[in-house]
Amino acid sequence: MKYLPGQPQQLPGNRNSLADYQAENFLYTVNDSVATITLNRPERKNPLTFESYAELRELFRALAYADDVKAIVVTGAGDNFCSGGDVHDIIGPLTRLDMPGLLAFTRMTGDVVKAMRACPQPVIAAVDGICAGAGAILALSSDIRFGTVRSKTAFLFTRVGLAGCDMGACALLPRVIGQGRAADLLYSGRAMSGEEGERWGFFNRLSSPEQVLADATAYAKDLAEGPNFAHGMTKKMLQQEWNMGVDEAIEAEAQAQAICMMSNDFHRAYHAFAAKQKPVFEGD
Numbered sequence: 001m002k003y004l005p006g007q008p009q010q011l012p013g014n015r016n017s018l019a020d021y022q023a024e025n026f027l028y029t030v031n032d033s034v035a036t037i038t039l040n041r042p043e044r045k046n047p048l049t050f051e052s053y054a055e056l057r058e059l060f061r062a063l064a065y066a067d068d069v070k071a072i073v074v075t076g077a078g079d080n081f082c083s084g085g086d087v088h089d090i091i092g093p094l095t096r097l098d099m100p101g102l103l104a105f106t107r108m109t110g111d112v113v114k115a116m117r118a119c120p121q122p123v124i125a126a127v128d129g130i131c132a133g134a135g136a137i138l139a140l141s142s143d144i145r146f147g148t149v150r151s152k153t154a155f156l157f158t159r160v161g162l163a164g165c166d167m168g169a170c171a172l173l174p175r176v177i178g179q180g181r182a183a184d185l186l187y188s189g190r191a192m193s194g195e196e197g198e199r200w201g202f203f204n205r206l207s208s209p210e211q212v213l214a215d216a217t218a219y220a221k222d223l224a225e226g227p228n229f230a231h232g233m234t235k236k237m238l239q240q241e242w243n244m245g246v247d248e249a250i251e252a253e254a255q256a257q258a259i260c261m262m263s264n265d266f267h268r269a270y271h272a273f274a275a276k277q278k279p280v281f282e283g284d
Helices: 050-063 087-094 099-118 134-141 156-160 169-177 179-188 194-200 212-224 228-243 246-261 264-274
Strands: 027-031 034-039 071-076 123-126 130-132 144-147 152-154 191-193
Touching: 034 050, 034 212, 050 087, 050 099, 071 134, 071 212, 099 134, 123 134, 123 212, 130 134, 134 152, 134 169, 144 194, 144 212, 156 179, 169 179, 191 194, 228 246, 228 264, 246 264
Parallel strands: 034 071, 071 123, 123 144, 130 152
Antiparallel strands: 027 034, 152 191
């Protein structure tokens, strides 16, 4: 059945199914409750288009309500992750837009990041080769990043006469790698190597190019088998506490933890540990 983003088939509890979603502008599969989004224009290093931006935005918005997707992997086909906005399909047309049109575009691209950060599932990026511009932002907006030694991550907006503050980069990147390192990358637009990215904390770990997607998928599968309600709460707190003082954060976490203590997964874990068994979580 063709799923229309923004028009979900609602199930009890305001949930929907996305296992059978048919993507139009990239590849999309679901296996073992892990959705894999593959940017699929390898001959041009998987650039983004107006259409793929919009579909990513709507898909991540819909994933927030999907009860059959517990974790998400984002990757690129071939030997590269994503080269950013397509020069011919996006950059050229942007030079002919007026200010309202440009603002509509930049808000739309930012909405992709908002949707990725708002969906409760952990998002894992498997990054090999070129990861540039908006592609670097997609990796940055993910919760976990697997890279390779040949990964080249570049926030190259200043190289084309734009500010480095694109799609939330000036808010997100300093929180991941620190203010000074973020300033270096955002001012210069230079490429960060895979080894440098791991050393700075951008990449959680490095894999071989042949293994990076498999490693990211295995990690996502482990998370998908975990307490999904608690994972969603953890992601929500990681996002919300950026704007809180310590006292506010402690109170917010007290409330979040009390809510999780009411979940069936918490009780399953207790009874399994008491019986010296591995808990089987069901996400409720």
